Amino acid sequence: MNPSRFSLFACLLISLLCGACQQTQHVFDLQRTQRTFDAASRQDNFVALGQSVPSGYGQVLSQLTDETISALPDPRLKANAWMMRGVSEWRTGDYLKAQASAANGLQAGPESGSRDHLLLLMLPALAIDGQIFDAWKKAGQSFTLEQYNSMAANDYPVALTKLRSVSGSSNAKTDADTRHLVASHQWRLFLNWDAMINRMTADESVRDAAAEIASSHFGSISLAKQARAARDSIRTDSTYGKLIASRPNGTT
Amino acid sequence: MINPATIIFAIQAGIKLANKAQKILIDHTHEHAAVLPVGDIGGDELESDAIDYFRDHKELREPGAAFAWVKTNADKVNAYRTLMNIEAGTPQDALSIIQQMKGLDQVADGQGAPPALQRVVGLVAEIGIDYFALNPDKLGRNSGTRQVLVSFISNLHEIKFSEATPRDLLFHVMHASLRTLQDNVTLLDDDRRLQTLVGGVTQSLLDDYEALGSVAARSRRGDLIKRISSSVVKGGAAAFTGNIDLFLPDDDKAKELVKTTLSGVITGIDGKENLFTNESLELLYHSALKAVAENSGVFSDQKMIAALISSTVSALSTTQAVKVFGPETVSAIVQGALAAVTENVETLIDPNDPDKQILADTITALANGLGKRLAGDATARDLLSKRQLVELAQIAFAEVSKHPEQLLHGVDDDEVKTVLAQIIGSTAKALGNDPKQLVTGEGFLTLVEAALKTGVLNADKLLNLDTSNVRDNVLFQITQQAAAAVIEHKDPRRLVSRDVFVSIVTSILPVVSANLEGLLGTKLKQPVKATITTALDLASGDLQNRVNGANLPVLIEELLLQVLQDDLALTETAAVISTARLILNHTV
Numbered sequence: 001m002n003p004s005r006f007s008l009f010a011c012l013l014i015s016l017l018c019g020a021c022q023q024t025q026h027v028f029d030l031q032r033t034q035r036t037f038d039a040a041s042r043q044d045n046f047v048a049l050g051q052s053v054p055s056g057y058g059q060v061l062s063q064l065t066d067e068t069i070s071a072l073p074d075p076r077l078k079a080n081a082w083m084m085r086g087v088s089e090w091r092t093g094d095y096l097k098a099q100a101s102a103a104n105g106l107q108a109g110p111e112s113g114s115r116d117h118l119l120l121l122m123l124p125a126l127a128i129d130g131q132i133f134d135a136w137k138k139a140g141q142s143f144t145l146e147q148y149n150s151m152a153a154n155d156y157p158v159a160l161t162k163l164r165s166v167s168g169s170s171n172a173k174t175d176a177d178t179r180h181l182v183a184s185h186q187w188r189l190f191l192n193w194d195a196m197i198n199r200m201t202a203d204e205s206v207r208d209a210a211a212e213i214a215s216s217h218f219g220s221i222s223l224a225k226q227a228r229a230a231r232d233s234i235r236t237d238s239t240y241g242k243l244i245a246s247r248p249n250g251t252t
Numbered sequence: 253m254i255n256p257a258t259i260i261f262a263i264q265a266g267i268k269l270a271n272k273a274q275k276i277l278i279d280h281t282h283e284h285a286a287v288l289p290v291g292d293i294g295g296d297e298l299e300s301d302a303i304d305y306f307r308d309h310k311e312l313r314e315p316g317a318a319f320a321w322v323k324t325n326a327d328k329v330n331a332y333r334t335l336m337n338i339e340a341g342t343p344q345d346a347l348s349i350i351q352q353m354k355g356l357d358q359v360a361d362g363q364g365a366p367p368a369l370q371r372v373v374g375l376v377a378e379i380g381i382d383y384f385a386l387n388p389d390k391l392g393r394n395s396g397t398r399q400v401l402v403s404f405i406s407n408l409h410e411i412k413f414s415e416a417t418p419r420d421l422l423f424h425v426m427h428a429s430l431r432t433l434q435d436n437v438t439l440l441d442d443d444r445r446l447q448t449l450v451g452g453v454t455q456s457l458l459d460d461y462e463a464l465g466s467v468a469a470r471s472r473r474g475d476l477i478k479r480i481s482s483s484v485v486k487g488g489a490a491a492f493t494g495n496i497d498l499f500l501p502d503d504d505k506a507k508e509l510v511k512t513t514l515s516g517v518i519t520g521i522d523g524k525e526n527l528f529t530n531e532s533l534e535l536l537y538h539s540a541l542k543a544v545a546e547n548s549g550v551f552s553d554q555k556m557i558a559a560l561i562s563s564t565v566s567a568l569s570t571t572q573a574v575k576v577f578g579p580e581t582v583s584a585i586v587q588g589a590l591a592a593v594t595e596n597v598e599t600l601i602d603p604n605d606p607d608k609q610i611l612a613d614t615i616t617a618l619a620n621g622l623g624k625r626l627a628g629d630a631t632a633r634d635l636l637s638k639r640q641l642v643e644l645a646q647i648a649f650a651e652v653s654k655h656p657e658q659l660l661h662g663v664d665d666d667e668v669k670t671v672l673a674q675i676i677g678s679t680a681k682a683l684g685n686d687p688k689q690l691v692t693g694e695g696f697l698t699l700v701e702a703a704l705k706t707g708v709l710n711a712d713k714l715l716n717l718d719t720s721n722v723r724d725n726v727l728f729q730i731t732q733q734a735a736a737a738v739i740e741h742k743d744p745r746r747l748v749s750r751d752v753f754v755s756i757v758t759s760i761l762p763v764v765s766a767n768l769e770g771l772l773g774t775k776l777k778q779p780v781k782a783t784i785t786t787a788l789d790l791a792s793g794d795l796q797n798r799v800n801g802a803n804l805p806v807l808i809e810e811l812l813l814q815v816l817q818d819d820l821a822l823t824e825t826a827a828v829i830s831t832a833r834l835i836l837n838h839t840v
Contacts, residue, residue: 024274024277027274027277027278027281028277030281031281031284034281034284034286037286037287038286038287038355039287041286041287041288041289042287042350042353044289045289045290045350045353046347046350073274073278074278074282076278076282077278077281077282080281080282080284080358083286084286087288087289091289111282111358111359113359114358114359115286115356115357115358115359116358119288126291129291129292130291130292133292133294136294137294141294172360172363173359173360173363174359174360175356175357175358175359175360175361175363176360177356177357178356178357181288181356184290185291188290188291188292188293188295190295191293191294191295191296191297191300192292192293192294192295193295194295194300194303194304195294195295195296195299195300196294198299198300198303198325199325208307211303211304211307222304222307222308223300223304224297224300224301224303224304225304227295227297227300228297228301231297239349239353239354240290242349243290243349243350243353244297246349
């Protein structure tokens with residue numbers, strides 16, 4: 001081989017090697033973000049139990065920019081990054097961005113039936129619930145009929161229809177805990193919606209009428225019974241089964 | 253000067269390895285178990301259920317009804333508790349559940365990338381780079397080494413690797429394949445046969461290792477694999493190249509056959525590995541492959557071949573068998589057993605009764621028949637070399653293959669009383685205190701073979717199976733009388749060499765067997781001894797110029813026939829001489 005051509009070839013190969021190293025660095029970065037995300041989720045779950053801890057989602061969001069996600073060398077990793085970004089946006093109240101991240105994540109090509117795939121499918125429903133829940137909290141956990149009709153009455157049917165359709169995307173690859181996660185969110189959303197009706201500042205007959213309308217979206221089966229059905233689909237010895245059972249009034 | 257091709261190869265290998273490593277990293281990152289938020293829960297199950305209940309049962313709250321007092325949500329919850337007999341819940345520790353909450357797996361168990369295999373593939377690449385760095389000349393596109401490596405790697409995906417697969421195990425199996433097969437032109441010319449052999453051996457060695465649960469068992473098996481991997485590849489290659497018609501590449505079962513046979517061999521020698529050298533294991537695997545390939549219908553799985561080997565090894569490991577055969581003959585005798593099975597599977601293996609191990613029983617009967625001593629102080633090992641001991645076992649296997657029911661039929665399940673043990677014992681113990689005086693090792697084997705052939709055809713008359721004392725047997729008496737006659741006669745011409753003695757006994761056995769009435773009813777107390785003595789007298793007396801070592805056995809045989817049939821009285825000397833002359837006239 002001509003020495004100059006050999007040098008050129010060697011340089012080309014070495015640059016290929018370096019390129020591979022850079023791509024690997026992006027994967028390592030994502031691993032770091034995964035750890036940050038896990039910590040943030042743990043903190044979030046403590047907050048849900050009334051514990052006061054700082055949120056770590058901001059750090060996740062700062063690490064998962066459009067650029068860092070597009071630099072990842074594998075579509076499944078991109079979907080994973082979009083999932084973490086979408087969940088972080090949902091939990092920090094940036095619901096519209098969460099919805100967009102879910103769409104981007106699905107576009108990236110998650111592995112069918114995987115945890116990330118199902119979460120990306122669920123995110124719009126979770127974002128809708130988050131948006132309504134924030135408004136409900138702001139209203140002192142008691143909507144007026146007008147407030148209820150302006151958001152929950154129309155948006156929960158959309159959210160829960162989406163959420164119930166997610167189960168159809170599970171397959172042999174879907175882990176049992178992921179199936180339980182989907183069911184636990186159904187349980188949670190039905191229960192939240194029912195609470196918003198039951199605690200509405202309105203006459204009982206108005207609340208009963210709202211409940212009847214709500215059930216009409218699901219075969220005239222009440223929200224309480226829908227929640228119960230979702231709960232019953234979760235194994236009691238699973239993490240989500242135990243968590244539901246740990247609710248103060250949730251033992252029957 | 254540095255060879256550019258070597259550098260390019262190193263870079264290529266590096267890139268390949270980097271790509272592989274990155275793929276592993278990506279899979280690992282993708283499958284990270286993520287902790288996820290549970291979300292906000294504003295509802296209360298009990299409250300929902302209570303309100304739902306009273307929506308369904310409005311009659312319960314009608315004026316005058318039992319629950320007319322129920323007005324608020326709190327009232328409904330209390331009333332519902334009473335109605336449903338629900339006690340106040342004892343909430344579990346939600347905090348601890350959250351604390352212990354594990355991450356959610358990306359996919360279900362077994363659905364993700366096989367991490368162990370990924371790791372193993374990386375290791376193989378690494379080992380390959382090391383190997384070719386030291387042997388750059390073997391990297392040619394058409395080199396045998398490359399073909400073997402391709403075969404090895406192609407089969408890795410079928411092995412159930414665990415995280416605990418040691419690197420050195422892979423190294424040994426891979427190197428064994430490379431070292432042993434790189435120059436095997438016959439196999440290298442046939443890519444699919446090469447794949448079958450390498451794949452079967454690799455899968456067997458590594459799969460069986462992975463299936464072991466205990467650390468100690470894995471440690472032992474790991475040591476064994478390191479020791480024998482080259483031998484089994486060699487044995488397999490020999491079986492493949494020597495039996496082209498048996499391992500057809502289009503036969504889907506060929507690889508499975510290679511795999512299950514090796515598993516069977518290793519299971520069969522389990523715990524007795526030290527009795528087998530690398531060379532003997534090579535031959536053992538070769539023999540086993542041949543046996544299984546020729547009888548694949550019978551050896552449908554590894555259990556049959558494993559049972560055959562382990563039972564034969566166990567039979568050879570009993571105290572009595574060790575005294576007779578010694579540990580150094582075990583591998584050769586097991587090979588002999590496999591060879592016997594190859595040719596006689598229909599009589600030696602009963603697929604419906606896999607516990608019945610005819611060849612192991614043969615060993616036991618043989619060991620019991622030979623006893624601690626042949627006669628006097630001599631032992632079988634004093635008379636027979638190791639090779640002859642193996643040959644003795646093979647003779648027994650061959651005869652048992654033909655007559656398993658007759659030779660191994662025991663009385664009261666006493667193995668000493670089997671026909672085989674009785675015949676062997678009768679022959680061995682009839683030779684006097686110093687058997688070497690009468691027979692060589694080879695001669696003894698000839699005697700045993702003749703005794704087996706004669707004995708099996710007339711066992712109930714020649715043997716007394718009701719006793720374990722072989723001295724009661726007619727077969728013993730015939731040989732013993734012959735031995736006594738030769739030992740006691742001065743034989744001044746030294747005609748009865750060891751070979752002639754063996755010829756005498758082998759020729760008179762069928763004669764006596766067919767004329768037992770004469771033996772038992774004759775006026776002579778010991779007609780065999782008397783006839784041989786008379787013949788020896790003639791050979792050194794009146795007929796000394798007519799009798800030699802070659803025609804002496806014929807003379808004895810013919811004289812004995814007439815004596816037993818009462819046609820000749822040994823006391824009538826003239827008649828005896830005349831008869832002898834007549835016999836010799838007809839003998840060349």
